[in-house]
Amino acid sequence: MQVYDADYERIGRWLDGEAVELTAAERAVADEIRRDELLLDAPIDGRGQHEAMARARRRLSAELGRPRRRKLVLAALTGVEAAAVAALLVMVWTFHVVSNGNGPPSIMSLETFVQVTGQTDGPEEMDLIEDELDRLRAEMLVELPEDDSDAALEDLQEQLDELWLDGPPDIWAES
Amino acid sequence: MDPQQLKATIAAAKAGTDDAFGRLLEAYGPRLYGYFFRATTNHHDAEDLLGEMTLKLVRQLKNYDDRGRFEPWLFRIAANMVRDRIRRAKVRPKAISLSAEDKYGRRLVDSFGSDGDPVDSGLVAQERMQHLRRALDTLEETTREMVLLRYFGELSFKELAEMFHCPLGTVLAKVHRGLKAMRNVMGESDASI
Known part of the structure; x- marks a missing residue:
């Protein structure tokens, strides 16, 4: 039986639940599609889904728990200070990946930081640093072992908080 | 979640209400996991992708232009993530020994027939x-x-x-x-x- 795109259009709308009057031939194709859909009925591991959701909830709450003041503090930094912050964050990040045995941070991250640290003095650069921090955090969330990720994240968060709260460390004065 | 609820939840999430993101995760997480699991046929990949997707949702929702097409927007991101992961896997194929450990330190051979099933x-x-x-x-x-x-x-x-x-x-x-x-x-x- 030959079926054309116009027929498929009607069949598709019918399968989507629209009230379309199908011909017998169109109905036969729709039935065949519905039969074939059963091929895709592979079982989902309920426990796996439960674990994945639990992990996603932890990710979400870690992400939403970030101190929102960070942006404000970052926006108030001068170019040199921002460069120092970026360098420190790379150090924190590197410490974490090395201590967790997950290999070095990506080359792109470091390259971006190097670019930013060389020219930071405007809001766009601040945004770039902020985006890069988000990206590093996302990378870390995905890479870390499940059992350790929450503790490591809290640890990282604590260090970042201290960084923001303590004000410019000595290294800034030197730069 | 009906369309009105969805619209209100998205607006609340965009306004910075943490609970709203939680509601979106509860509403779409299982479907996204199902999609990732079927697309990768691998629980660990699906779990990773769902975690990554959760972060993308938080960071990219501000870019969502609400015209009642949230699901296609969400699944377009999910499809791109799967495509990217499949391409990366093709570029970097891995030979895995059953005696090797996975990234969680568990021996792969032990993962078969586990879960008490x-x-x-x-x-x-x-x-x-x-x-x-x-x-x-x-x-x-x-x-x-x-x-x-x-x-x-x-x-x-x-x-x-x-x-x-x-x-x-x-x-x-x-x-x-x-x-x-x-x-x-x-x-x-x-x-x-």
């Missing part, structure tokens, strides 16, 4: 997933994505047509041909057992 049911499910994977792998990339998004992302054909910028009839024609091809492959697999 009878080994037979685990094997049957695993075999079924392998058949599905083999059949999906025979499809051309766009058709594969359409099939996955339709049946595991639960998108309508109309939404798929909008997502892929082609007529609805073309989408269904591709899906129909894809399902037929899968039926042939899976029929052969069953016959060879």
